[in-house]
Amino acid sequence: MSDPSETPVLRVEGLNKSFGAVHVLHDVDFAVYPGQVTALVGDNGAGKSTLVKCIAGINTIDTGRMYWDGKPVTISSPAVASSLGIEFVYQDLALADNLDITQNMFLGREMRRGPFLSDGEMETKARETLRSLAVRTINSVRQPVASLSGGQRQTVAIARAVLWNGRVVFLDEPTAALGVAQTRQVLDLVRRLADNGIGVVLISHNMNDVLEVADRIAVLYLGRRAAEVKRADTSLEQVVELITTGRSGEIGLAPATAAQSA
Amino acid sequence: MSSDPTSTVTDDSDDPRTSFRVDTTPRGLSAAFSEYVIRVRRGDPGGLPAVLGLVVIGVLFSVTTPLFHTANNIGNLMSQASFIALIALGLVFVLLLGDIDLSAGAAGGVAAGFAAQALRSGDLHQAVGSAVYIGLIVAMAAAAGLAVWKRLYPAAVLVVVGIVLIVTGADENHVWLAFAVACAIGIAIGTFNGVLVTAIGIPSFIVTLALFLTWEGVTLDAVQSQSIGTSRYGPWFAMTHKNMSPAQGWIFFGVLVLGYAAVTITRQRRRASQGVSYDRHALVALRISVLAVGGALIVIWFNRNRNPNPGFVIQGVPWAASVPIALMVVFSILLARTSWGRHLYAIGGNSEAASRAGIPVERVRISAFILCSTLAAIGGLFLADFSGGAQPALGQGNTLLYAVAAAVIGGTSLFGGRGKPRDALLGAVVIAMIPNGIQLHPGLPISVVQEITGLVLLVAASVDAITRRRAGAS
Numbered sequence: 001m002s003d004p005s006e007t008p009v010l011r012v013e014g015l016n017k018s019f020g021a022v023h024v025l026h027d028v029d030f031a032v033y034p035g036q037v038t039a040l041v042g043d044n045g046a047g048k049s050t051l052v053k054c055i056a057g058i059n060t061i062d063t064g065r066m067y068w069d070g071k072p073v074t075i076s077s078p079a080v081a082s083s084l085g086i087e088f089v090y091q092d093l094a095l096a097d098n099l100d101i102t103q104n105m106f107l108g109r110e111m112r113r114g115p116f117l118s119d120g121e122m123e124t125k126a127r128e129t130l131r132s133l134a135v136r137t138i139n140s141v142r143q144p145v146a147s148l149s150g151g152q153r154q155t156v157a158i159a160r161a162v163l164w165n166g167r168v169v170f171l172d173e174p175t176a177a178l179g180v181a182q183t184r185q186v187l188d189l190v191r192r193l194a195d196n197g198i199g200v201v202l203i204s205h206n207m208n209d210v211l212e213v214a215d216r217i218a219v220l221y222l223g224r225r226a227a228e229v230k231r232a233d234t235s236l237e238q239v240v241e242l243i244t245t246g247r248s249g250e251i252g253l254a255p256a257t258a259a260q261s262a
Numbered sequence: 263m264s265s266d267p268t269s270t271v272t273d274d275s276d277d278p279r280t281s282f283r284v285d286t287t288p289r290g291l292s293a294a295f296s297e298y299v300i301r302v303r304r305g306d307p308g309g310l311p312a313v314l315g316l317v318v319i320g321v322l323f324s325v326t327t328p329l330f331h332t333a334n335n336i337g338n339l340m341s342q343a344s345f346i347a348l349i350a351l352g353l354v355f356v357l358l359l360g361d362i363d364l365s366a367g368a369a370g371g372v373a374a375g376f377a378a379q380a381l382r383s384g385d386l387h388q389a390v391g392s393a394v395y396i397g398l399i400v401a402m403a404a405a406a407g408l409a410v411w412k413r414l415y416p417a418a419v420l421v422v423v424g425i426v427l428i429v430t431g432a433d434e435n436h437v438w439l440a441f442a443v444a445c446a447i448g449i450a451i452g453t454f455n456g457v458l459v460t461a462i463g464i465p466s467f468i469v470t471l472a473l474f475l476t477w478e479g480v481t482l483d484a485v486q487s488q489s490i491g492t493s494r495y496g497p498w499f500a501m502t503h504k505n506m507s508p509a510q511g512w513i514f515f516g517v518l519v520l521g522y523a524a525v526t527i528t529r530q531r532r533r534a535s536q537g538v539s540y541d542r543h544a545l546v547a548l549r550i551s552v553l554a555v556g557g558a559l560i561v562i563w564f565n566r567n568r569n570p571n572p573g574f575v576i577q578g579v580p581w582a583a584s585v586p587i588a589l590m591v592v593f594s595i596l597l598a599r600t601s602w603g604r605h606l607y608a609i610g611g612n613s614e615a616a617s618r619a620g621i622p623v624e625r626v627r628i629s630a631f632i633l634c635s636t637l638a639a640i641g642g643l644f645l646a647d648f649s650g651g652a653q654p655a656l657g658q659g660n661t662l663l664y665a666v667a668a669a670v671i672g673g674t675s676l677f678g679g680r681g682k683p684r685d686a687l688l689g690a691v692v693i694a695m696i697p698n699g700i701q702l703h704p705g706l707p708i709s710v711v712q713e714i715t716g717l718v719l720l721v722a723a724s725v726d727a728i729t730r731r732r733a734g735a736s
Contacts (some may be wrong), residue, residue, distance in 0.1 A: 079620075094618045096611030098679035099604070107608055108619030116599045120536035127282045140284040142539075147304060 007070055009034045009199045010055070010086065010168050015064035017050055024050045026224045028064075032168050032199040037190060039202045039210040042220030043243055048203055051220070052170055056088055057081045087166030091173045093157040097146040101138065102126040104145055105160045129163045130155075133192050137185055151182030158189060168199040175209055187213050207236055221246035226253050288534070290542045305732030306680070311725050312672045312688040315718070319692060323699035330699050333568035337580055339691070339698050341502035344582035345370075345645035347690035349665035350672070351589060352637030354686050355630040357669055358597075358610045360678025361459065361466035363634045364662060368477035369451045370642020371657030373444035375484030377643065378652035380433045381440050381498075382490045394483045398447075399425055405450035408457045412625055417632050421450050437495045441643060448639025449632050451477070456628030466631075474662070482654050491651040501585070502648040505578030508565040514584055515561045518591065523550045582644065586687055589637070593683040606630060610679035641665070660712070667715065668693045671722040677730050692718065 008031035017025040025047050032038050042048050053059040055066070057075040066073050068084050075081050081088075095104050102119070105126045111118045126141040137152055145153065154174050161169045171190065175183040190213050194200045204210050210217060217234060219226040219242040226246045229238070241248040247255065289297070302310060323330040349366050356363045376386070376398065383389030390398075402425050409418035424446020427433045433440040451473070458469045492498040506514060526546055533540035541549075561579060569576040597603035605626050608616040617623045638657075645661065646652040670676060671692050672685025696718065697711045 090618075092614075094612065094615035096608045096615050096679070098611035099608060103604060103608075104615075107616065108605075108621045110601045110604060112601065117601060117604065120533045120538045123285060123538045124536055127285055131282070138282075140282060142285060144304075 006033055008032055008067075009069060011067040011070075012051075012055065013065045013067070015051070015054060015066075016062045017054055017059060017064075018062055024223050025054070028220070028223070028225045029228075030218055030225065031228075032201055033216070034167065034199045035194055035197045036215040037194045037200045037202055037213050039204060039214035039217045040220070041204065041207075041210060041217060041239065041243055042226075045222070046220040046243075047223040048220055052088070052172070052201075052203065055081065055086065055170070082164065085165055085167035086170070087161035087164055087168070088170045089154075089157045089161055089172065089174065091176060093153055095145045095153055095157060098144065100142050100144050101148075101156050102141045104156060105129070105141075105163050107160075109164070125163065126159070129159050132196065133159060133162060133189060135159070135189070149182060150178050151185045154178070154182075154186050155189060158186075158193065162193065162196075162198065166198065168201065169193060170201045170203065172203045173205065174202070175204065175206060183209070207239060210239070211236060219243055219252075221253065224253060224257070227251045285539050286537060288540050288542050289545060291544050291548065294541070294545050305729045307673065307725070307729060309673050309682075309684060309688055311722065312685065312692060315671065315692050315722075316688065316695070319695050319699065323695065323702070327699070327702045329702045332570070333563060333566060334570055334576070335698065335702070337505070337564070337568055337576065339694055340580040340583040341648055342698055343687075343690040343694035344502055344580075344586055345641045345648055345661070346664050346668050346693055347586040347687045348589070348641030348644055349638050349661065350668035350686035350690050351586065351593065351683055352634035352641070353665055353669045354593075354674050354681050354683055355606065356466070356634045357666075357674050357676060358606050358678060358681050359627055359630055360610050360613075361627070361630075362666070362676075363455060363466065363470045363631065363638075365451070365455065365470040365474040365477055366634055366638035366641075366665060367657035367662035368474045368481065369448060369635045369657070370638040370640075370645060370661070371481040371652075371655075372451065372477045372484060372642075373447040373639035374642035374646040374656055375481045375490075375652050376447060377433065377440040377444040378490040378492065378646060379484050379486070380428070380431075380443065381437065381495055384434045385431070386428065386434060390483060390486060394480075399428060402428075402446065402450045405453040409449075409453050412453075412457065412461075412628055414453070414625060414628060414632070417449050417453060417629075421446050421453070424450070437497050440495075441497075441640075444639045444643055445636055448636040448642075451639075452632035452635030453628065455635060456631030459631065460624040460627050478655075478658055481656055481658075485652050485654055485656070487654050489651040489653045492647045493650075498643065498647055500581050501644045502580075502582045505564070505576065505580050506584060507578055511561045511565055511579040511584075514579065514588075515557050518587075519550070519554045519557060521591075522553055526550060582648075585640075585644075586690075589640075590683045590687055593633075597683065602626065602629070607679060663719075664693050664715070665690075667719040667722065670726060671718065673726075675726050675730060676723065677726070680730075689722075 010032040012028065012030040015025050015028040028047070028051060030051065040048055050059060054061050055075065057077045057080050066075060073084065096107065099107070102123045106122045111121050123141050130138060130141065135155055137155060145156065148156065158169070158171065174186050174190065178186060187209060190200055190202060202210065202214060211231065214231050216228060216230055217239055218228045219239065221242065224246070226242050229251065238248045242252055246253045329335055349370060353363060353366060379389050380386045387395045402421050406418045406421040409421065424443050427439050427443050433443040455469055455473065458464050459466045526549060530540050530546050564579045565577050567575045567577045597606065605616060605621045608621060609623055609626055613623055642657050646656055649656065668689030669681065669686050670689065672687070672689030674681025674685045693715065696715050700706050700711050700714070
């Protein structure tokens with residue numbers, strides 16, 4: 001399914017980031033491939049959030065290079081990230097409860113006719129986007145968000161990222177607050193995103209979710225990238241070992257590095 | 263129109279859920295009604311509680327005293343409600359943010375006070391003394407500077423226009439220019455409120471409470487501790503004492519109804535052509551005819567002579583009703599149909615989400631405070647006329663509390679994110695009815711007015727809180 005010769009849409013090389021004396025990220029390499037789900041895993045404090053914030057343009061990087069479609073880019077601000085086509089769905093979703101689904105999806109980027117909002121056009125586009133993701137759990141794009149379940153909210157937040165032509169979409173713990181059935185819906189949606197050609201980054205602590213939908217798994221261990229493995233070549237035990245010790249058999253950090261980091 | 267033009271036949275188009283049929287089916291009377299019932303059940307009663315309150319209190323007073331439902335009394339009621347409605351209209355914007363402006367009443371006092379003093383004295387500088395005069399100009403210049411800093415250029419320009427009018431003394435001879443100065447003072451006050459709340463981060467409750475005290479003092483400076491009558495100034499005296507001529511009333515009615523019809527029908531046509539749910543002819547016709555018939559009855563009713571005594575004729579729609587209604591229409595369009603309005607709601611619903619969506623949260627918030635104080639200034643002008651002149655204590659006492667109560671009774675939430683300009687007018691009529699009706703009962707002591715008004719507000723606030731809990735729970 002994954003063509004190894006395929007070039008990543010987003011590639012990060014040798015990323016270093018310190019906050020004062022604390023060296024949070026050490027020479028991190030990370031890549032996102034179109035049409036694939038790349039899981040970003042690691043224990044608390046491994047540097048997942050910092051890495052994401054560097055890519056989002058929220059944190060500046062100390063050293064390192066980023067490539068978009070193979071061309072070097074500098075992501076100096078969130079606006080640059082979104083203009084490239086990188087969208088982020090944060091854990092708290094950032095939806096306004098008092099607005100409806102369409103209004104939330106277009107928030108801050110409303111379509112207008114002269115000075116007035118063009119609600120009809122926005123509703124049509126919102127509906128098309130949800131339909132392109134084969135969303136079955138939402139009846140109407142005019143439903144207020146306050147009336148939605150956790151899974152439906154997650155769906156709206158993800159659809160918003162897709163609507164804005166996100167070519168790479170970061171999902172931060174999308175199933176953390178969901179029940180079994182809703183987790184199912186969201187994981188299906190994550191898979192469909194990738195099937196639509198989007199490069200998906202799934203940040204999660206839930207190994208079941210990761211092993212189920214990910215094509216690749218990047219493991220961070222104490223600010224270093226311990227390994228990037230393909231889902232087909234790995235197992236739950238191996239991923240857990242990489243997360244907790246930074247190495248597993250032949251792969252992972254060299255014993256000396258792993259020990260030094262710890 | 264009948265089929266959905268966007269269904270590019272996907273596998274799921276037969277699934278009633280994925281096909282979003284509700285979003286593409288035109289809405290008839292029954293669908294609109296059941297949607298409304300669902301909305302009320304879900305905890306968004308809109309103006310319903312206020313309308314019920316209006317009917318209950320109205321019937322109660324009508325039954326207990328024959329004087330209440332006379333045309334003359336209802337005409338007076340409009341004057342009593344006008345300034346509450348105008349101040350409440352401004353408060354809606356600030357309440358939508360989840361903020362409050364306790365200084366609105368007193369700000370209206372300052373604005374009306376300076377306007378009255380300029381007109382009365384013909385030389386504002388001499389009348390208030392150099393300290394106050396220079397203080398006013400410096401403060402307004404500072405507000406204009408802050409507005410430029412926050413890139414709210416229209417506000418800055420209008421404040422500068424106000425300064426020019428004051429310095430040239432133009433406001434001392436023309437009533438309308440004095441009104442313009444009052445509005446400019448309102449804009450300046452709103453800029454201070456907004457900047458202090460957003461840029462410095464003081465809670466709006468504290469900023470406006472502090473400035474409430476300050477404006478009380480400034481009003482004293484402005485009117486120099488004496489009452490300045492407004493009856494000599496035609497347009498000012500007209501605010502709460504005069505009516506539109508019957509012909510003007512019909513023109514006003516015609517503009518409102520035709521405007522509403524044009525907007526509603528255009529919207530129906532456009533939505534139909536876009537393939538999204540639109541209102542069927544029956545629903546559109548019902549809406550327009552309710553407004554047309556209701557409005558026509560009101561105009562006919564007001565256009566009869568309502569002076570109980572022989573002599574001169576009192577007839578026509580009071581300016582105290584038409585000015586707030588016209589402003590309400592303008593601000594309803596602004597809130598419902600522009601990005602600015604949507605951003606205001608979004609900030610009230612989730613300010614963090616709004617900020618991440620790239621909305622200039624700070625500027626939108628300041629603009630809401632500016633609108634609030636500007637409408638408070640207009641409300642202050644009406645209040646001055648209603649109270650027989652710009653008083654030293656203009657806009658103090660219960661003015662602000664009544665205006666907040668009006669907005670909340672009308673259905674605007676104290677928690678932000680929910681409310682409409684319409685609420686201010688509905689609530690203001692309810693609030694004004696209470697003292698009006700009670701004064702017609704000679705047996706009842708005046709203390710009852712405040713007791714009952716307080717309880718009505720408490721009921722409204724309870725409805726608000728329960729509504730919010732329900733909406734959150736579903």
